[in-house]
Amino acid sequence: MTDPGQRLRSSLADQAASTGADFDSPIAMEAMRATRVLHAADQEPFPAPGRIRVISVANQKGGVGKTTSTVNLGVALSLYGLRTLVIDLDPQGNASTALGVPHNVGTPSIYDALVGDSSLSEVVHPTTASPLLSCVPATIDLAGAEIELVSVVAREYRLRRSIEAYLHSLPADQQPHYVLIDCPPSLGLLTLNALVAGDEVLIPIQCEYYALEGLGQLLNNIDLVRQHLNPGIAVRTILLTMYDGRTKLADQVAEEVRNHFGDLVLDAVIPRNVRVSEAPGYGQSVITYDPGSRGSTSYVEAAREVAQRGVHLTPVAPPAPPARPAASLDRLAFADTDAATVPVAHPSRPEERA
Ligand SMILES: Nc1ncnc2c1ncn2[C@@H]1O[C@H](COP(=O)(O)OP(=O)(O)OP(=O)(O)O)[C@@H](O)[C@H]1O
Ligand SMILES: [Mg+2]
Numbered sequence: 001m002t003d004p005g006q007r008l009r010s011s012l013a014d015q016a017a018s019t020g021a022d023f024d025s026p027i028a029m030e031a032m033r034a035t036r037v038l039h040a041a042d043q044e045p046f047p048a049p050g051r052i053r054v055i056s057v058a059n060q061k062g063g064v065g066k067t068t069s070t071v072n073l074g075v076a077l078s079l080y081g082l083r084t085l086v087i088d089l090d091p092q093g094n095a096s097t098a099l100g101v102p103h104n105v106g107t108p109s110i111y112d113a114l115v116g117d118s119s120l121s122e123v124v125h126p127t128t129a130s131p132l133l134s135c136v137p138a139t140i141d142l143a144g145a146e147i148e149l150v151s152v153v154a155r156e157y158r159l160r161r162s163i164e165a166y167l168h169s170l171p172a173d174q175q176p177h178y179v180l181i182d183c184p185p186s187l188g189l190l191t192l193n194a195l196v197a198g199d200e201v202l203i204p205i206q207c208e209y210y211a212l213e214g215l216g217q218l219l220n221n222i223d224l225v226r227q228h229l230n231p232g233i234a235v236r237t238i239l240l241t242m243y244d245g246r247t248k249l250a251d252q253v254a255e256e257v258r259n260h261f262g263d264l265v266l267d268a269v270i271p272r273n274v275r276v277s278e279a280p281g282y283g284q285s286v287i288t289y290d291p292g293s294r295g296s297t298s299y300v301e302a303a304r305e306v307a308q309r310g311v312h313l314t315p316v317a318p319p320a321p322p323a324r325p326a327a328s329l330d331r332l333a334f335a336d337t338d339a340a341t342v343p344v345a346h347p348s349r350p351e352e353r354a
Contacts, residue, residue: 033291033292033297044080045080045081045082046077046080046081046082046303046304046307046308047307047308047310047311048082048177048310048311049082049177049178049307049310049311049313050310050311050312050313050314050315051313051314051315051316052167052175052176052177052178052179053177053178053179053199053200053310053313054163054179054181054197054198054199054200055178055179055180055181055198055200055201055202055236055237055306056181056183056191056194056195056197056198056200056201056202057069057070057180057181057182057183057201057202057203057204058183058191058194058195058201058202058203058218059183059185059203059204059205059214059215059218060185060186060187060191060214060217060218061185061206061210061211061213061214061215062185063185063206064204064205064206064211064241064242065204065206065239065241065242065270066090066182066183066185066204067090067094067095067098067182068098068204068241068270068276068280068286069202069204069239069241069270069299069302070086070095070180070181070182071086071095071098071099071182071280071285072276072285072286072287072295072296072299072303073180073202073299073302073303073306074086074099074133074135074178074180074285075099075129075130075133075285075287075288075299076287076299076300076302076303076304077133077177077178077303077306077307078129078130078132078133079129079130079132079287080300080303080304080307081132082132082177082178082307083132083174083175083176083177083178084132084133084134084176084177084178084179084180085124085133085134085135085136085176085178085179085180086099086127086133086134086135086136086180086181086182087110087135087136087159087163087179087180087181087182088101088103088109088110088135088136088137088138088182089110089138089142089159089181089182089183089184089190089191089193089194090138090142090182090183090184090185090190091138091139091140091141091142091143091145091184092138092184093137093138093139093140093142094182094280095135095137095138095182096109096135096137096138097280097283098279098280098283098284098285099127099129099133099135099283099285100127100128100129100283100284101125101127101135101137102125102137103137103138103139104139105139105140105141106139107137107139108122108123109123109136109137109138109139109141109142110123110136110137110138110142110159111138111139111141111142111145113136113158113159113162114142114145114149114158114159114162114193115141115144115145115148115149115152115158119162119165119166119169120136120162120163120165120166121166121169121170123136123137124136124166125137129284129285129287129288134176142190145189145190146188146189146190149189149193150189155189155193156189156192156193156196156229157193157196157229158193159181159193159194159196159197160193160196160197160230162197163179163197179198181194181197181198187217187218187221191221192221192225192229195221195222195225195229195230195233196225196229196230196233198233199230199232199233199234199316200233200234200235200236200237201222201233201234201235201236201237202235202236202237202238202239202306203215203218203235203237203238203239204238204239204240204241205238205239205240205241205253205257206241206242207240207241207242207243207244207249207250207253207254207269208242208249208250208253209249209253211253212253212256212257219235222234222235232316235261235264236264236309237264237266237306237309238257238261238264238265238266239265239266239268239270239302240253240254240257240265240266240269240270241269241270242270242271242272243269243270243271243272244271244272245271254269266302266305266306267301267305268298268299268301268302268304268305269298270295270298270299270302271294271295271298273286273293273294273295273298275289275290275293275294275295275296276293276295278290279295285299286299287299287300
């Protein structure tokens with residue numbers, strides 16, 4: 001069976017040949033963008049990172065594009081030659097849906113690795129998006145994990161240990177270059193497990209008025225994790241999502257975020273694009289669903305930047321987990337009431353502006 005990229009390329013070539021396509025028309029331009037996206041994968045693979053990158057895609061605010069970004073970055077990285085594992089850590093199972101991976105009750109899933117004794121290799125599934133992309137799905141069972149994990153020994157390290165064991169079980173040429181973790185919209189034990197498992201956080205920020213609210217609390221929690229559980233963790237990437245170029249507000253939010261986070265913010269911005277929201281309904285990423293759309297090309301650009309930034313990373317020995325002060329841990333795992341100071345200047349309300 002040919003891969004989706006190949007199928008799309010040949011179908012586009014057939015269409016162009018049969019219609020004698022006029023390459024100045026908007027449809028032909030889009031088709032050309034599509035072939036560029038997919039052909040480039042053969043000619044210019046993305047550079048491999050200096051070390052395996054475990055990136056948690058986190059933001060406790062709901063609906064900001066965590067899942068969409070995890071899935072599309074994962075597909076782009078894999079179509080451009082990098083082995084990628086997506087771990088769905090959200091009981092909603094949206095990343096599993098978008099990658100066409102079964103996640104009905106009873107499917108071996110991340111729950112079995114976190115709460116049970118399964119290894120990741122027993123719960124990992126291939127995807128149709130790319131032979132280089134695999135996914136550990138989440139089933140609704142995961143909704144109970146927040147409670148079930150409370151009494152488990154070293155509950156914050158469950159995901160980290162699973163990923164480490166999985167990586168060690170694979171020969172070097174089969175280890176993923178990227179592990180992307182799609183976090184749920186909360187700061188509970190599941191997100192805490194992701195922050196302990198990875199060395200990087202990618203925060204998608206929606207270009208909307210309320211986008212920055214709650215960000216301080218997330219940053220505060222990441223600081224606490226760094227102090228007590230995972231000294232290597234840091235926010236390394238900010239991705240602006242659902243940018244609507246027709247509104248002033250989107251520009252203002254983007255500017256605020258860039259002023260505050262500087263180089264952490266990717267140059268590529270993901271536009272609000274209807275094809276992005278349609279794709280999961282077909283069990284696909286926008287990159288395979290409509291490769292020439294703005295949503296697709298933006299995610300490919302974002303993934304390219306992520307890959308280029310990873311080239312200079314040097315391998316590190318995993319740090320020994322520090323002793324855990326129980327009091328701050330409890331605060332960390334369940335901190336959802338204690339609003340931290342938001343260190344990000346918030347754009348003034350639209351009506352306050354001239
Ligand atoms: N660039 C975009 N253009 C249009 N729609 C988008 C875009 N990105 C995401 N969406 C849509 O917005 C909704 C929320 O996106 P997504 O599920 O990725 O957010 P999330 O942060 O993972 O949400 P949750 O917090 O519930 O897990 C989805 O319906 C998705 O299809
Ligand atoms: Mg999600």
